[in-house]
Amino acid sequence: MSTAAEEATGTTAEDRDILAIAREQVLERGVPLDETQILRVMRTSDAALTDLLALAHEVRMKWCGPEVEVEGIVSIKTGGCPEDCHFCSQSGQFTSPVRSVWLNIPELVKAAEQTAATGASEFCIVAAVRGPDERLMTQMREGVKAIKEAVDIEVAASLGMLSQEQVDDLVDMGIHRYNHNLEAARSFFPQVVTTHSWEERWDTCLMVRESGMELCCGCLVGMGETVEQRAELAAQLGELQPDEVPLNFLNPRPGTPFGDLPLMESTEALRTIAAFRLALPRTILRYAGGRELTLGDLGTRDGLLGGINAVIVGNYLTTLGRDPKEDLALLDDLKMPIKALSSSL
């Protein structure tokens, strides 16, 4: 039964019902919401947003703790990708201004040093490719070795779709975590990418999960998907059980098919963060690209108090991020300690 105070906030009976279910199921028992329940959360009213974010924060604190994992990323091979991911400025199929460039090993080590200097525990090396060829695997082998000799940081990688042999090679290199995003719900994926299938991505994720590397598998929201497809995506990620889910918000890039889409509304973005936390109570949920534009400074804070427990600091692959000092000061202000190297969330 609702109280007069609850009704006075403007929340609906449906808002209060699904939040009560989430509190009992996810917060108390640690059982993730299913797809139908996630959809109900994503349909809650703006009036319920404060309560929703507070609940998602409680879930994060109970099942993950107060620590925040900080990561830096760099592109080892930029642009010229043969795939047609409609949101991506690095596809060679669009008239994007991004030119192809390779990063050499001294610069790669320097990027790892820059990342470590921010206090980050994770450094992810990313390549714009369908999957790695021998040249890229050789560059990775030499680059990861050089980083490990010079910098005390966990090394992650994101090199597209993998064969089992390549998975084994990355394990041998000492790659701690492998990123391969689902990007979108299975039902929406054909409207985002046509050069490979959602199932191919899923298969790589399964191989990584079985390999001993941690699996980082995230997505991009705000690409025109329906709220039902967003709930479907959260449920599919829940089924995959990745160690980390990076959550990107579309930053429409000039020259790409999604270049003219509007930014996602900040309230919608925050509701998505909270819903993902209720779908993935124990997972590292990371702020990734697009948050600066979609959420701004205030929204960034709200998300960290609404389910997020990891951030990418500094710049992204082709765009710039906030000054790392601003994010670190915010974490300090929120009394959220940065996860130390080699400790587990």
Add this chain to the structure above:
Amino acid sequence: MTKLHLYCGYCGRPRTEPGEESSHDGCAENLRMEPPRYCSQCGRRMQVQVSPTSWTAKCVEHGETSNP
């Protein structure tokens, strides 16, 4: 000697075209959150490498610019 910025680093078009004034205000705003992609001297597309706390842009004709 100060270099003239003849082309917009964001869209690659000439900074001043006949009948246009301040036509790159939106581009300047965008450049707060991304590195320049076009050479300010010749308008060529540059090779840009972004790293966690800096970026470097190379024009085949006019060399390298970076930040910080």
